[in-house]
Amino acid sequence: MDLLVREAREDELAEIGEVTAEVYDGEGLAGPEYVKVLRDARARWVSPATTLLVAMDDGTDDILGTVVLAEPGSPWQDLGDGAEVEFRMLATLPSARGRGVGETLVRACIERAREAGAPRLVLSTGPEMTAAHRLYERLGFVRVPERDWRPRPEMKELLRAYVLHLQG
Incomplete structure (x- = not known):
């Protein structure tokens, strides 16, 4: 299967929101409030310094996955600091798993962060996303436990931070 990664188009925002919400909700990775945020792809699409990417089957134009790339100044950065670029909300449809969709999206983020001159991609x-952890480590990301964080006080587990050094 040939994959195409490109920036999302306005007419795809509802589908992108549903894909993202379906993945996170279906796997128990998000509570109801965050699922609403995930479903609102338009909010990400219109934000400054933010790029919404999609991975598509080049033959059918079916959206198989999506990710948000947040450059400095993006309201979607949670972990990024200074000139770092961050990616978030990586989602691959369950039916497309094992076909390289997630890796292709992450590689697109790496390439765009390098092109932007970012020192690091974060x-x-x-902690339960072990398949994703393996992917990130295989692509050269390193765990940075001192940057682990909790977005909401009621969360039991910290989110795990990873960094890929792009320069130096």
């Missing part, structure tokens, strides 16, 4: 992920 992300945070839940």
Whole structure:
């Protein structure tokens, strides 16, 4: 299968929101309030310094996955500091798993962060997302436990921070 990664189009925002919400809600990775945020792809699409990417099957144009790339100044940065670029909300449809969709999206984020001259690409992920952890480590991301964080006080577990050094 050939994958195409590109910036999202306005007419795809409802589908992108549903894909993202379906993945996080279906796997128990998000509570009801955050699922509402995930469903609102338009909020990410219109935000400054924020790029919403989609991975598509090049033959059918079906959206198989999505990710948010947040550059400095993006309201979607949680972990990014200074000139770092961050990616968030990586979602691959369950039916597309094992086909390289997530890796293709992460590689697109790496390339765009390099092109932007970012010193590092950062992300945070839940402790239960072990397949994602393996992917990030295989691509050169390093765990940075001192940057682990909790977005809400009621969360039991910290989100795990990963960093990929792009320069130096």
